[in-house]
Amino acid sequence: MKHPQYWLLLKIAKSPKAFTFGAGLLIAALLALASATSIWWLDEARTSEKHENAIQTMQAVLAESADLLQHLATHGNLDCGHISLVHLNTHLLQSRFLREIGILDADDRLVCSSAVGRLPHPVKGNYPASTSLSGIKILVDVPLQMANKKVNATILQQGGFNAVVSPHITEDVYSSADAVWLRGATSLELLRPISAKADTLMHMRERAARASGTATHRQGLGYELITSAPDIDLVLQTQRRAGAIIQDNELLLAALLMGSVVIAALAAGTLAPYVTRLGAVQHRVRFLCREEHLVLLYQPIFDLASGKPIGCEVLMRLKEENTIWMPDQLIPTLLAAGLTKPLDYAVTRKAMRELSSLLPVQPEPFHVALNYFPASIDYEKLSTQFASQETVRKDIQICIEITEHSLSSELAREVKAFKEQGFLIAIDDFGTGYSNLKSVTNLSPNVLKIDKSLVFELEEATIRSNLIPEIVSIARAVDAMIVAEGIEKLEQVQLLADLGVQFGQGYALARPMKIKPFLAFLREKTSQAQACT
Numbered sequence: 001m002k003h004p005q006y007w008l009l010l011k012i013a014k015s016p017k018a019f020t021f022g023a024g025l026l027i028a029a030l031l032a033l034a035s036a037t038s039i040w041w042l043d044e045a046r047t048s049e050k051h052e053n054a055i056q057t058m059q060a061v062l063a064e065s066a067d068l069l070q071h072l073a074t075h076g077n078l079d080c081g082h083i084s085l086v087h088l089n090t091h092l093l094q095s096r097f098l099r100e101i102g103i104l105d106a107d108d109r110l111v112c113s114s115a116v117g118r119l120p121h122p123v124k125g126n127y128p129a130s131t132s133l134s135g136i137k138i139l140v141d142v143p144l145q146m147a148n149k150k151v152n153a154t155i156l157q158q159g160g161f162n163a164v165v166s167p168h169i170t171e172d173v174y175s176s177a178d179a180v181w182l183r184g185a186t187s188l189e190l191l192r193p194i195s196a197k198a199d200t201l202m203h204m205r206e207r208a209a210r211a212s213g214t215a216t217h218r219q220g221l222g223y224e225l226i227t228s229a230p231d232i233d234l235v236l237q238t239q240r241r242a243g244a245i246i247q248d249n250e251l252l253l254a255a256l257l258m259g260s261v262v263i264a265a266l267a268a269g270t271l272a273p274y275v276t277r278l279g280a281v282q283h284r285v286r287f288l289c290r291e292e293h294l295v296l297l298y299q300p301i302f303d304l305a306s307g308k309p310i311g312c313e314v315l316m317r318l319k320e321e322n323t324i325w326m327p328d329q330l331i332p333t334l335l336a337a338g339l340t341k342p343l344d345y346a347v348t349r350k351a352m353r354e355l356s357s358l359l360p361v362q363p364e365p366f367h368v369a370l371n372y373f374p375a376s377i378d379y380e381k382l383s384t385q386f387a388s389q390e391t392v393r394k395d396i397q398i399c400i401e402i403t404e405h406s407l408s409s410e411l412a413r414e415v416k417a418f419k420e421q422g423f424l425i426a427i428d429d430f431g432t433g434y435s436n437l438k439s440v441t442n443l444s445p446n447v448l449k450i451d452k453s454l455v456f457e458l459e460e461a462t463i464r465s466n467l468i469p470e471i472v473s474i475a476r477a478v479d480a481m482i483v484a485e486g487i488e489k490l491e492q493v494q495l496l497a498d499l500g501v502q503f504g505q506g507y508a509l510a511r512p513m514k515i516k517p518f519l520a521f522l523r524e525k526t527s528q529a530q531a532c533t
């Protein structure tokens, strides 16, 4: 199973545009969600504010009317006479919310009022009334004539007096919620009827009765807000469906959604180069340094005089789905990321497993050359990679290749340990660095590998290729074998042999191959050799 981070990076690499688009969509969706949430929050805050204002207004109305009605009741000697009506009107002039005061007889019939004076006949209105816990009787939507206008007013009744509240005040209160409940002695009563089914109303009443302070219930994509203040018998209840919220805030919502799309598009544009960079193999290379991604190629090494393969060099590629990464494409990243060791060790384990299990037993030691970065040349750790193989083959002679550029005095101690345990040491790409006889003598390698750039120019007899005889003499001086790399033309085989080079590899002789073709190649070469003898 792929590591989730690797899986994601691979997806990004495959389709950076789709990923950028996806990221843009995600940002747009998140912003849209944030916009919708703020609209919902704003709507809820507005509803809550309406409830609070209505409660405050009603608190003021009830306080003022309770004071006045109580005062009138205790006054005692008010009747429908001129002086009493003048007294009532004086109070009305000082009132903020009340527009009219009436006097009731013992049967609660209206006998006179501050606006019309004494009535020819006492009247008893038959309007549904609710009584609050504090004892004020409230009659809602009582049709009245006020200042030549027909209005539906709210009347507060207490102690034989009617107080008519300014209709626009009560209208504001009633329109601030879907349902305005009055807390009575036994249950909540609706001050003004609303159109709702009986069971819906019953559930609304139950929730309103339970609420204390401000309570919000989620209802699908909408909400229900209930506000009840402890010092007032009113409970306000408003239900807001998603449709209504959208409709009431459509302009703001449209602006926010458009803004979200624009911001998301800008963000996607800004992200695009980063996403493309994130798709680069450099970000995935640490997941690739594993055996399952390794493809090992084996390039035969020949005895130039007899044409017999005497061994091979192991070369790795990294396979990622249908892509094959060449070493040169990844080496700088591997070095920068400090991944050279896990890679080299994985190559070692895999090569040893493949060769140990598949290579037929060889009559003579078979030379297997493996490339190593300097950091990997650590006897204690690297030797366990070989030893961990189930069977250590005696006919396989391991040769550790170190490039000429990586030679250093620190390596010498490790190299010594390897040599003591029978490993061969080769200096790779020889002729490209500045090693002299002394530094080579100090290391005392078993093999010098002539760099292919020198072999390429062999026929032209350039300054570089003229180094080959010198390398041959260095090799003789330290008693090392010489392998020439990069033999691309068969004519070069004889030229190199004439210069004293014993071994070689190159496309003209054999290309690097996977294990099975490599073994088939070896079989073919062996049977050809047997046919010749």
Ligand SMILES: Nc1nc2c(ncn2[C@@H]2O[C@@H]3COP(=O)(O)O[C@H]4[C@@H](O)[C@H](n5cnc6c(=O)[nH]c(N)nc65)O[C@@H]4COP(=O)(O)O[C@H]3[C@H]2O)c(=O)[nH]1
Binding pocket: 299, 314, 315, 316, 317, 326, 327, 328, 344, 347, 371, 372, 373, 401, 428, 429, 452, 485, 486, 487, 488, 505, 506, 507, 508, 512
């Ligand atoms: N033009 C030309 N090239 C030829 C010819 N014959 C062989 N080659 C190429 O020359 C390189 C020889 O390996 P190298 O010098 O050790 O150079 C190697 C080696 O330094 C490094 N490398 C490869 N595999 C590994 C590995 O498993 N571990 C480490 N540390 N380095 C590796 O990457 C380098 C490049 O490897 P490759 O691309 O496989 O390239 C290989 C091989 O494919 C030829 O006739 N003409």
